Amino acid sequence: DVKVTQSSRYLVKRTGEKVFLECVQDMDHENMFWYRQDPGLGLRLIYFSYDVKMKEKGDIPEGYSVSREKKERFSLILESASTNQTSMYLCATHPPTDTQYFGPGTRLTVL
């Protein structure tokens, strides 16, 4: 079974803090994705990566950056957290001939 883990299920941070969300997959997949999920808006793609040290902007990259130093790990970084970044963050991996597999999500609250 594909396993995608995210470092925290719940996270509370203050405005202006630097926030790291970690995602790890155990299947050696090249493609990894970060989404945010908000009620009524579905899942929106923030960034994706198709290889180590490679990254591409998704639909809503503003205020975020990513890091992919190792194939199994894809990190989402909020350089200076703001209240409008309060959301559910989902990481996913995508094997070559299959669909995306999601982690359990991190619910981030920025106060």
Add this chain to the structure above:
Amino acid sequence: GENVEQHPSTLSVQEGDSAVIKCTYSDSASNYFPWYKQELGKGPQLIIDIRSNVGEKKDQRIAVTLNKTAKHFSLHITETQPEDSAVYFCAVQKGGFQKLVFGTGTRLLVSP
């Protein structure tokens, strides 16, 4: 870019009834259409998918139909059970890199 609309946003049915969720897309080059189920506190999980060379696919109580001409596809759940209660997302992929564009989700509530 691709635009995916999903309806309804909420759906309440009685146990044993059927439920239908519909999605429309804009890019005729899209060729892969998965459906995900998200239970409370979990990430979305694939429940069924269909590719553009197929018109219908069934897996026990769930089925997906695709109308490429009209650019819409639907999820059908028969004999609904309380454990079917969840949020359902449709998605669309257009070849190439495997990016998915998601619908806005449907909250299904099945009452005993």
